[in-house]
Structures are given as structure tokens and as C-alpha cells.
Amino acid sequence: MSRKHKGSEPPVSDEAVNSVAVAGDPGTVGTDDTREYQDEPREPVPPAESKADKFRRLANRRVNNALKTIRYVRNLGNRATYEYTEQQAQMILAVLTDEVRMVKEAFAGDERKDGFSL
Helix, strand or coil: CECCCCCCCCCCEHHHHHCCECCCCCCECCCCCCCCCCCCCCCCCCCCCCHHHHHHHHHHHHHHHHHHHHHHHHHCCCCCCCCCCHHHHHHHHHHHHHHHHHHHHHHHCCCCCCCCCC
16 A cells, blocks of 8 residues: 655655664554553543534644654654664655645645646
8 A cells, every 4th residue: 555645755655664664673663652652641521522622632632642753753863873774764754744744635625635627
């Protein structure tokens, strides 16, 4: 299964992302390795929660978890601790960039996912 891409970025398959291993790191990119961190504690869901309240509750938790995880990925760039190839680094950056683009499209309500129309 290959991720959709636009622009000059090369396509990155899920298998390729999952195969990026870094020396000294027991996990690989793309796995749900929760040994280093845990999700934020879940709040109880109010019985009559509005859609706006649900959005705020979930957005706070999910964005904070995403930021924490991205910081762990950023730490992989430390060459004093890890050894990696330029190709491995580019694969990580490409998949993260692609996911951020898809989030932007989701919030923009962009119905045109592929192709061209007037």
C-alpha cells in the first residue's frame, strides 16, 4: 500500500516507512511503540456532550499526543546518539509532510483529493 503524494516528493510506501530502523533503537518508525510515552489520561465523556465540546476535548488530547510523538521523532536527528542514512531521514520527513498535508486538506474541506477540475 503506497501513500498518495503530490508535488516533487517521492512516493513512500507504508512498508518502507515501517522498515526504517535506526541503530540502537528497538522500534521502527510507524509502529505503535508506547514504551517511551503514554497517551494522555482519558477524561470521562459528559452524557450530553455537544459536537463542539467533543471536538475540543479530542483535539486537545490528540494534538498534544501528536506533538509529544513528533518531539520523539525529532530526537532521532541527534547524530551523536543515532546513526542513519540521508535516505532514511528523507523517508521520515516525506511521510510526516504527507500526513500534515492530509490534515490541512481535511480542515480545509477540500473535496478534490486527486485530479483536476474547473
